[in-house]
Amino acid sequence: MGKGKESIPTIDLSNFPGEYGKLREACAEWGCFRVVNHGIPLDLMWDMKKVARSLLDLPVEIKRRNTDVIARSGYQEPSPVNPLYESLGLYDMASSHSVQTFCSQLDASPHQSEIMEKYAQAIYALTMEIGGKLAESLGLNSDFCKEWTCLFRINKYNFTPEVVGSTGAQIHTDSSFLTILQLDENVGGLEVMERNSDAFIPVDPLPGALLINLGDVATAWSNGRLFNVKHRVQCKEAGVRVSIATFLLGPKEAAVEAPPELVDAEHPRLYVPFTYEEYRKLRISSKSAAGTVDLLRIHS
Numbered sequence: 001m002g003k004g005k006e007s008i009p010t011i012d013l014s015n016f017p018g019e020y021g022k023l024r025e026a027c028a029e030w031g032c033f034r035v036v037n038h039g040i041p042l043d044l045m046w047d048m049k050k051v052a053r054s055l056l057d058l059p060v061e062i063k064r065r066n067t068d069v070i071a072r073s074g075y076q077e078p079s080p081v082n083p084l085y086e087s088l089g090l091y092d093m094a095s096s097h098s099v100q101t102f103c104s105q106l107d108a109s110p111h112q113s114e115i116m117e118k119y120a121q122a123i124y125a126l127t128m129e130i131g132g133k134l135a136e137s138l139g140l141n142s143d144f145c146k147e148w149t150c151l152f153r154i155n156k157y158n159f160t161p162e163v164v165g166s167t168g169a170q171i172h173t174d175s176s177f178l179t180i181l182q183l184d185e186n187v188g189g190l191e192v193m194e195r196n197s198d199a200f201i202p203v204d205p206l207p208g209a210l211l212i213n214l215g216d217v218a219t220a221w222s223n224g225r226l227f228n229v230k231h232r233v234q235c236k237e238a239g240v241r242v243s244i245a246t247f248l249l250g251p252k253e254a255a256v257e258a259p260p261e262l263v264d265a266e267h268p269r270l271y272v273p274f275t276y277e278e279y280r281k282l283r284i285s286s287k288s289a290a291g292t293v294d295l296l297r298i299h300s
């Protein structure tokens, strides 16, 4: 049974411990939720959006300087699969050195670099806070993700009147543990799939809120408790759409595996341990961008 007209849950980050139950349910039932009172200043979100737009408007020769650090972490050009989409990526956003390298490759101004630094620091802190609260909602220690890496992406969808009705980003799950999305405040198009039906629910922009999606690493790490939501971006109206995504990926080198507290006789281990980079390559080589983590399921 689908959940019909229910809408995506909203979690008030200023209301903990009160929200743990709602958070746990959102993660199990939806695999996504909005957060409010998250502490990222509105003017910083706005400034970051302006910087993202101008970097994505750079000539393609300059954008190509944003090279991969791990597989497909750098500039993604429009492709046959997603011809309306392009994206710039910054691997290891928690490192000031990585931010500076990204900025200098793209000839960012000192002002733009400063906004990037501030946003990267603030949003990285938020990934740690939300990751921590997720763990606590399962009765675990909040510091499990302290050494995990983050990938920052700015996405542009070139929606023109001729392509209304077509797809901007094909259906996928994120490979990450969790993703924080700052949506375009004007142009909608993101849709998440309900867990128990194949219905797509539009995620309309909600001023000031951020959207959190759980990805494949969350499902494997939680031994199946956290749901990796399928989603896509549809072109519903003409206009350039810019979104900002921060992916909390996984441990840099250690394997992703469910902690012992989440494994017992009733909950046998569901996934073979894997490293994030191995998994990223598996995702790239397996044609489908949704459901790859099922390949790592342990069959009894």
Ligand SMILES: O=C(O)CCC(=O)C(=O)O
Residues within 6 Å of the ligand: 153, 155, 169, 174, 181, 183, 190, 231, 233, 243, 245
């Ligand atoms: O642009 C969006 O709203 C979604 C982007 C997305 O799903 C992704 O970057 O993984």
Ligand SMILES: [Fe+2]
Residues within 6 Å of the ligand: 172, 173, 174, 231
């Ligand atoms: Fe995504």
